[in-house]
Amino acid sequence: MIALARPFNALLNSVALPASLLIVGVMLVGSQLDVPQFAFGNSRLAGPEQVTLAPADFTYRAAGHFLRDGIPVDAPMLQTRLDAPLTIMKYQVRAADYAACVADGACAPAEPRHIGKGNIPVTGVNYDDATDYAAWLSGRTGENWELPTDEQWAFAAGAGFADDALGLAADNANPAARWLASYEKEAARNSEAGRTPLPLGSFGSNENGVADMGGNVWEWTQTCHRRVHVDAAGAILSETPACTIKILDGQHRTPMSFFIRDAKSGGCSVGIPPANLGFRLVRQPAWHETLRTMLHL
Template identity: 55%
Template sequence: MATTLNLSLPRLTTSLGLLLMAGAAALLLAGPARRPAPAFPLPQTAIVPPATLLHRVDGEYSRAGRPIDAPRVEIRMGRPLEIMRYQVTAADYARCVAASACKRLEQPAARGDLPVTGVSHSDAADYAAWLSRETGMTWRLPSDREWAHAAGSRFIDDARGLDPENTNPALRWLADYERETSRKAARDAVPQPVGSFGANEHGVHDIAGNVWEWTQSCLRRVSLDAGGRTVSETTNCGIYVVEGQHRAMMTFFVRNPKSGGCSVGTPPDNLGFRLVREQSWRDRLPAFMSRRLPA
């Protein structure tokens, strides 16, 4: 009995695999009717492959009561990331406004090919929801880690590089002064048409250039003791990480950073965004089936 069962198991596995594949194909064919294609071109996207990267984590860290740089850790991005090649443009956002799905801007850009600026985190979320409805795909803001992964070699680590054991306040003041001076110089840049800053190794354009971009990562404050152990950690989702030529924290309703709202350091001049497209189960099914079916 046991011998018969063992001999028929490969055949059973193969049959089950074929049944699963047939069922998956039926699900794909019998899926909901496709919605009409939107009357505007779909966003161009880039696929960033899985990778392990050394990343300075987001958050405000203190050790024994003194501000320190956030730690740099190795993180694994295990899935491909599909992200817009370009920042959302003024023309893109205007379509959402025309559809009464996005709030009007206080000062719309003079040209449609400029990245949209003067948008809050709420505005970006409204646009993502509208684009998802129009395309039948799921669009959202990237997390801080996803943004850094997409930025690749263009991610700017603006840590002060201080020895956490050093208690000399003058060294910290000098490091802060140098960092804020470079940040103020970056603020003088005027937004350029999308694509003006070229593409990185992943085919993502203007990243860490042109305008700063909203993420979906909330502000974290982490307190460490003298030995480097975490004492407390709080999360504030009224404030979000924005990425660009440096990392900053902005209140969710702020549209114009120059009016205030940055939790620490020099705020960016212009806030824009780009979105990530989440893969649906239909997108992931072929890869899943190829891993599960016998060779």
């Protein structure tokens, strides 16, 4: 048996390397020819207009409700990096595209509070609506779409990402001072955007080529809200996530209960409630894109 096993193992070893090279070769050919993934069921859809951002270091303020000795404090600034390219929709999901998902029976109807005209983003949608649309779009395009994280959204927003720090001294325990600082910050924000959804592109594109970030439509992310206790040095003592509450990004960052379609109805919003709730998605790279990145092609 041992004598028979040795030739068999030698045979396996002799074909393993060529087989591996063949697989890599097929993957490379597929990547160069941009072989698509298959979308089953209904006819294939072209993906939305996208922007791909190269990996880079950046700084942004952490999300969450931070407390020191039971007193609210500003969240820390984080030095972080996205290690892979980020592909994000240039525009928010259009009302017309979301309506196609509704027509297919894959999404619940939107419930906008303010009715816009023209090529407008969908509004009046909650977190589940957004993830349902992402699943539908993924199935119809053969690509992998999902909501961005708060960190990814901040990276794409660039210099326009709103810093929600109040700038009070860490030992300031006066709730009136915090309320006043919050009020002044809200009053200083640009209120000229109005509340009616405007056509896509109305708020221009930022330095990353991403449009309408910080307009009058706040966007769902997949990041859970959290309550964080820190010590005097800022080190985390405890952290309690609250994943029934998600982070919305826009003119300011705010937590929102996942089932809310209209922020006026409540839902844990901080500060002035968002005028409209919408979303845009990020695309996870296909296997051949990941391979090209790994091989620097």
